[in-house]
Every structure is written in structure tokens, then in C-alpha cells.
Amino acid sequence: MSAIAVAPQSADISSSDTAVFARIASGLRENGYAIVENALPESLQTVLRLSQAQLSQADYHMGGIGRQSGFQRIEDIRNDGVCWIDGATGGGKAWLNWTESLRQHLNRQLFMGLFSFESHFAHYPPGHFYKTHYDAFRGQGNRVVSLVTYLNESWSEADGGELVVYRDDNDTAGIPVLPKPGTLVAFLSEEFPHEVLPARRDRYSVAGWFRMNTSSADVVDPPR
Ligand SMILES: O=C(O)CCC(=O)C(=O)O
Numbered sequence: 493m494s495a496i497a498v499a500p501q502s503a504d505i506s507s508s509d510t511a512v513f514a515r516i517a518s519g520l521r522e523n524g525y526a527i528v529e530n531a532l533p534e535s536l537q538t539v540l541r542l543s544q545a546q547l548s549q550a551d552y553h554m555g556g557i558g559r560q561s562g563f564q565r566i567e568d569i570r571n572d573g574v575c576w577i578d579g580a581t582g583g584g585k586a587w588l589n590w591t592e593s594l595r596q597h598l599n600r601q602l603f604m605g606l607f608s609f610e611s612h613f614a615h616y617p618p619g620h621f622y623k624t625h626y627d628a629f630r631g632q633g634n635r636v637v638s639l640v641t642y643l644n645e646s647w648s649e650a651d652g653g654e655l656v657v658y659r660d661d662n663d664t665a666g667i668p669v670l671p672k673p674g675t676l677v678a679f680l681s682e683e684f685p686h687e688v689l690p691a692r693r694d695r696y697s698v699a700g701w702f703r704m705n706t707s708s709a710d711v712v713d714p715p716r
């Protein structure tokens with residue numbers, strides 16, 4: 493009998509999930525980001541895709557931005573449609589379950605103190621985009637780790653729609669990521685500017701953010 497106590501794991505987290513979590517943790521620790529192909533189990537991709545497909549146009553609303561620069565209009569910065577995930581759908585529930593296990597793994601491995609998670613489905617019709625932005629601003633300390641995954645059935649280079657992750661404000665080449673089904677991208681929200689290039693097809697993604705607890709006397713976290 494081992495004397496080492498092992499934290500109980502949710503029954504539907506497999507050893508391949510644990511291997512994916514470990515790759516995300518080491519990527520975040522060593523580089524501040526991780527790009528893992530085929531990260532999501534097929535079953536999770538399937539239920540997420542189903543839940544996404546059941547959304548109607550009316551379920552999506554315009555994505556917001558944290559801080560506007562100058563007099564730019566939001567729709568000049570991003571024009572995707574988003575629908576927040578609340579666990580009411582099978583896909584949403586399975587995704588929140590999986591990311592909860594990832595949250596616990598990152599907290600155990602990296603002592604990150606990740607407290608909560610918020611996430612939405614996003615739809616980028618052909619030609620739509622999200623210009624270079626940060627997901628969080630230094631000192632505002634809420635979004636700590638960004639996650640993005642893709643629900644497209646297939647994707648090739650000719651379809652465009654890359655997520656480009658820049659190492660810093662001076663990196664002009666960036667790291668282009670094709671939004672292939674099951675690919676998961678994770679990065680430190682305050683560290684990496686990134687953008688979504690226009691695609692030639694409808695592009696479906698799920699974005700999410702692990703947050704710190706920023707509750708105070710008059711503001712209660714999480715906000716939703
Ligand atoms: O869909 C993507 O690849 C990234 C989306 C994004 O950057 C965001 O929603 O903040």
C-alpha cells in the first residue's frame with residue numbers, strides 16, 4: 493500500500509486527458525503557452541459540436557472587448573458572435589467538467605490559484621476576424637489563463653482563419669495555429685497578444701478563461 497494520498501479524479505477523466513493536462517502545464521511553465529493537437533477527447537468534441545449546432549442565430553450576440561483603444565468601434569476590432577456556456581447543454585456541461593479537471597491539475601502542478609472559469613462558443617462567419625488584442629490587462633488581475641479550442645469538422649490551410657499568437661508586442665511573425673478540430677491552445681492571458689485572421693468558411697471556436705478570485709467587499713467573483 494502506498495502511503496501517498498492521491499486526490500480523487502472525476503471518473504470520466506482518462507489517462508490520455510491527464511497526459512494532455514501535463515503537456516498544457518509544462519507548456520505554460522516553460523513558455524507561457526501550449527498548443528496541443530487532438531487534445532479534446534472525440535466524445536467531448538462530438539457533444540460540444542452538437543450543442544453548438546443547436547444554437548440559433550439569436551443565441552449569439554456581439555463579443556465585447558475589455559478596453560477600447562481611441563475611437564475605434566468594437567466591430568472594427570472583432571465581429572464574431574458569442575454565446576456564453578452555462579452548463580445547461582450536454583456539450584457545455586461536459587466542457588465545464590473537463591476544464592474543471594484541467595483547472596485542478598494546473599493548480600496542483602503550477603500553484604496557479606485558478607479560481608473560476610468562464611467560457612463561450614464563438615462563430616466567425618467567412619471574412620470575420622478579431623484583431624490583435626490581449627485577453628487581460630496587467631494589474632486588473634482577473635483572467636489568468638486563456639483557452640481556445642475548435643469545433644470545425646475539418647480544416648485546411650486554404651481555409652485561413654488562423655489564430656496567431658504573438659510572443660510580445662514586437663513579434664511580427666507570431667505562431668499561426670490552424671483551427672483544426674480538437675486542437676487546444678492555452679496561454680497566459682496578460683502575456684500574449686493574439687488575433688484571429690479572416691477565414692473562408694464558417695469558423696467555430698470555444699474560448700474560455702481561468703480567473704483568479706478578485707472578490708472584494710462590493711464585487712463578488714465570479715461575475716456570472
Ligand atoms: O477563436 C480563437 O482562435 C481566439 C478567440 C479569442 O482570441 C478571444 O475570444 O479572445
Ligand SMILES: [Fe+2]
Nearest residue numbers: 625626627686
Ligand atoms: Fe483573445
